[in-house]
Amino acid sequence: MRVSLKDVAERAGVSIKTVSNVVNNYQHVTPGMRARVQAAIDELGYRPNMTARHLRKGRTGILALAVPELGNPYFAELAGAVIDVAAEHDLTVLLDHTGGDREREMLVSQGFRAGVIDGLILSPLELEVEDLRGREDDVPLVLLGEREYDLPYDHIAIDNVAAARTAVRHLLGRGRNRIAYLGVRTDSANRPAHLRLAGWREELTAAGVPAPDSLIGPTGGWDRGDGAEAMARMLDAGVRPDAVFAYNDLVAIGAMRVLHERGLRVPWDVAVVGFDDIAEGRFGAVSLTTISPDKRAIARLAVESLLRTLENRAEAPAGRELTAEFRLVERESTLGRR
């Protein structure tokens, strides 16, 4: 049986509350009493029951983080950052992955962990705005990823359009003018995918470079295999880009693999830019130029937004758009051919 305050109190010959006072460093406890109680605590090996404390305090100190897929290094790295930042605030993280499934994202957002988590950080893929509108749950929520809406939840994003334009501009600056975009799925609610495509189009148009549909590579998802398929399909169709901007690093890596198989050399024949700056991109045979979102900042903004909401429950949450920085990291995949 677990040791409780009661056991310690009996052992020390004091009341339960006095033991509690010692445990919580309450100030008005005489040194003698403190020592006596502490001795009993040590002897019995007492450890506070967090569940009871949570019930009493109405707070658990647990945040949930729901991402589409932990196997995706971007989300794994982001999760690591969230865990670290949460730890700085004495919070722990309960992790969930939704598989990017809309149903499961709805379930998670509806708070099926009600009462056990203090807040939820959700990185949705297919969730629609209206799915959140009728939300009855009182658990504070923060959304990751740029979205357009008028809901009372903070959301953290980087400026996807600007980032995509930066990537495309970089390629244009390298003398490329048949720049493909890989990673569109018309049937997906994933806004960043649309925004990055928009940025690609905007930058090309602004530079007076054609942006034909043939240079847009649709994918079924956003993993390495999807990138490989999309690249292969484009090449099979006789389209020969001299550069590729991919939705994310995984798609870019899949594309590079196919380019390599087809004897097209990166960066000489085709330059490649990814998105996310996952560690994997730094160590391929050809290291990957990429847009690097500040993951640490994203984690920090998310956790602190939740804390803020928890502090002043009374006031209506802001529904702010919090923006994290990004930067272009140049590596081998866009070197050469000045």
Place this chain on the structure above:
Amino acid sequence: MRVSLKDVAERAGVSIKTVSNVVNNYQHVTPGMRARVQAAIDELGYRPNMTARHLRKGRTGILALAVPELGNPYFAELAGAVIDVAAEHDLTVLLDHTGGDREREMLVSQGFRAGVIDGLILSPLELEVEDLRGREDDVPLVLLGEREYDLPYDHIAIDNVAAARTAVRHLLGRGRNRIAYLGVRTDSANRPAHLRLAGWREELTAAGVPAPDSLIGPTGGWDRGDGAEAMARMLDAGVRPDAVFAYNDLVAIGAMRVLHERGLRVPWDVAVVGFDDIAEGRFGAVSLTTISPDKRAIARLAVESLLRTLENRAEAPAGRELTAEFRLVERESTLGRR
């Protein structure tokens, strides 16, 4: 304010317990009563308070998983598997990463989450056996990774020596006889690293092939950069292996990067075998032959071991060694030169 059973009870004009009975699908409730209470529940939007339920039941349905580093795809993929398996048993997973730091591993194993988790799955890197010996915590524990000890905790592993021998045998079968091992750290408690080295040595010795120390590449850690450094150091020392067996895929990938930089072609000049079968290995310019541990099985064994311990608390836990399967996955990095 949150809606509680009491509020629903008042609204429906019944006792608290009756509402509880409805919520828990207790059998002896008349349909009429059930409907009336359900209506009140729906009107008020009642959701059970899990914390209170946990306190009452003495169970939280939360498992903790502590791994060294989520940025390491092996652990990220493993974590994903654990989350899935846990979900099948209606359990959720609280994730922690220790950074492979002994202090932090001790802290985690000592159960600083006491009362909030039902069990702990720990994947230690530097934890020593004696660190666990005085464990006072009553939270069920399962250890991941092969270890030698006599403690009352189940541990899940694959047969590292056999796996390493399989990898080396594969290379020998490809006509390689200067096979390096990359990823030793003499100062580390990480047993699998030692076991894999032992397997390398055993297999070479059994085949009558020399296993000189010059072919052993020490590393500071087990990430891509460590593999790259170790490979570079070995080549700089004038050692020219015709194959590399690496502690894990990350080390292998780092090594391949350096081989590529130095103009050594994989697999023609140097064949490479990794360990872990992370997704990343399948999509490099040269896909990576690797030992593939059954991660799903590992996750399943771990979760089910905890459940078993929870069921029969009374009996002493077994301290069993549970073994998961592995297999060699052949890819491009060991093709050719029959």
Place this chain on the structure above:
DNA sequence: CTCAGTCTGTACAACGTTGGAAGGAACGGC
């Protein structure tokens, strides 16, 4: 029509903790 047996709903206590208020001892000042 009575009695046993079954069914339905209620009252109470308990899980382990903490906040608030009240109790009691020690102490100094008069």
Place this chain on the structure above:
DNA sequence: GCCGTTCCTTCCAACGTTGTACAGACTGAG
């Protein structure tokens, strides 16, 4: 020696839930 203060400790209630015991109502058999 009495009183007011201060300081420390204890008592009580509450967080929201569920298990146990029990009371009342209804059913069917004798």
